[in-house]
Amino acid sequence: MxxxxxxxxxxxxxxxxxxxxxxxxxxxxxxxxxxxxxxxxxxxxxxxxxxxxxxxxxxxxxxxxxxxxxxxxxxxxxxxxxxxxxxxxxxxxxxxxxxxxxxxxxxxxxxxxxGVPRRSYRRITFLGLARPNQHPFQIFQEIDDRYRSEARRVEIYTDGTLLWREEGYHGVGPAEIEHTESEDVPGLGIINDRTNQRAESVSAAEFAALFERAKGLTCGWIVDCEPSADEQPSTAIYCEESRPEDEPFCGHHMRSARLMFPALYPAA
Incomplete structure (x- = not known):
């Protein structure tokens, strides 16, 4: 034709x-x-x-x-x-x-x-934390864009601890929702106007991998890192050994962490 x-x-x-x-x-x-x-x-x-x-x-x-x-x-x-x-x-x-x-x-x-809710994904980085072990230095969020509400999140602490949450305020998971909005979630521009926060979009795949790791009980120690293109973050390879529920790393890597970073990981 x-x-x-x-x-x-x-x-x-x-x-x-x-x-x-x-x-x-x-x-x-x-x-x-x-x-x-x-x-x-x-x-x-x-x-x-x-x-x-x-x-x-x-x-x-x-x-x-x-x-x-x-x-x-x-x-x-x-x-x-x-x-x-x-x-x-x-x-x-x-x-x-x-x-x-x-x-x-x-x-x-x-x-x-x-009929599939639209989702977007973001990373919020907090700058100049006075008490870094009591506040996440990064929060990853999955946002239901239709209702501007948080569907899932992962909080990352400086000691490697990952906390997760599903379905916002009334949902489940150990993460504290007070650290950033879970309802009426503002746009990235509004967050970036705040003096101590930086926000950017991330991919669904990056969020899904992090959320799966946060919910699991495997070690968070990075054993290798594969550099990628400049515009993409490097791909970290983590230890796959199991860890205690209240520790970020397996026993072997917790001993290494306490030797290398005694201020972050004081002896038990």
Whole structure:
């Protein structure tokens, strides 16, 4: 099928079933989500990216938004520059979104379509702690972005202790929720405006590995470290021996810790 022929003909919008929609991307059902004020030569590439991404989510979920007049679905692979050019000059009366705002909005749409709560992951580092053994120097959080509430966390102390918690204030786990918000969780920018805190995003995989280690009873002593790319943290390899529930390391490495860092690990 040629690029031009793909753009021929009118389309139906599902589920509203418009029967004569010459410019389907300007219809409220789609246009309000794309966040474009007008289709022009300057935004053709971005309009194509957004259209493919938005329609693709619905196609993956088995809920296509567009079909041709003959009832056949308009597949994402058929959405091309010719389809976008057909809309040139068309203006809309609803809001505009920057590329970053559109990408953020797309994550919310995916969550709504799949029913899977959207999650984000962060690391908060506390600077200049007066009593480091009584306050975590880092907290990792898994955030339910729909409700801005904490789903899980790991607290890391300077002596290697890892404490965990699930489901916020009313959940379970030994971590103390008072050290940072678990409800109405602020954005990273707000945290970074605080004088003694720094926050950044981390991957779901990094959080999952840390949470699994926090809940387990294996030694937290780093026995090797594999350097990776500059923009990624090094991959630490930990001792796999079991440890007592109230100690961060196995017996062998606790003896090493007390010899090397007597202030942090006083003799029992």
């Amino acid at each position: 040629s690029e031009t022929s793909r753009a021929d003909g009118d389309y139906s919008l599902l589920p509203v079933m418009e029967t004569s929609t010459a410019y389907p991307l300007t219809h409220y059902t789609i246009g309000v989500h794309l966040g474009l004020k007008e289709f022009t030569e300057d935004n053709a590439t971005e309009a194509l990216r957004r259209t493919r991404a938005f329609l693709g989510l619905h196609e993956e979920a088995g809920k296509p938004l567009l079909s041709r007049q003959d009832g056949s679905p308009l597949l994402v692979q058929q959405v091309d520059k010719a389809f976008i050019r057909r809309h040139f000059g068309q203006k809309m009366s609803f809001g505009i979104r920057t590329p970053d705002e559109f990408d953020e909005h797309l994550l919310n749409i995916r969550s709504s379509l799949t």
